[in-house]
Amino acid sequence: xxxxxxxxxxxxxxxxxxxxxxxxxxxxxxxxxxxxxxxxxxxxxxxxxxxxxxxxxxxxxxxxxxxxxxxxxxxxxxxx
Numbered sequence: 462x463x464x465x466x467x468x469x470x471x472x473x474x475x476x477x478x479x480x481x482x483x484x485x486x487x488x489x490x491x492x493x494x495x496x497x498x499x500x501x502x503x504x505x506x507x508x509x510x511x512x513x514x515x516x517x518x519x520x521x522x523x524x525x526x527x528x529x530x531x532x533x534x535x536x537x538x539x540x541x
Contacts, residue, residue: 466510468503482509496538501528 470492473481480490480502488506490499505524508515515523 466507480506482506486510497528497532499538500532500536501525504528 465486466488467486468488468490471489472493473479473489473491478491479494479498480488482488488503488510490502490506492499494502501524504527505520508520508524512520
C-alpha cells in the first residue's frame with residue numbers, strides 16, 4: 462500500500478493546513494512547520510491513506526501517540 466503514496470512539500474498557507482491527503486495517494490505537507498509537527502502531520506496524513514475507514518478523531522489521536530513515541534525515542538529527520 463505504501464508504494465502508492467507520494468509526499469510533496471508545498472507551502473499550505475492558503476489552505477490553512479499543515480498537511481493534506483488526496484485520495485490518489487498524494488500527501489502534501491508544509492515544509493515550514495517544526496520538525497516534531499512535520500513528523501506528526503506526515504503520520505496523520507499517511508493514516509488517512511492506510512486506514513480510510515477511520516474517523517478524523519481516531520487518525521488524530523493515533524498519529525499524535527505514534528509521533529510522540531517516535532520523537533521520545535530520538536527519531537529525527539535528516540535533511541540532505
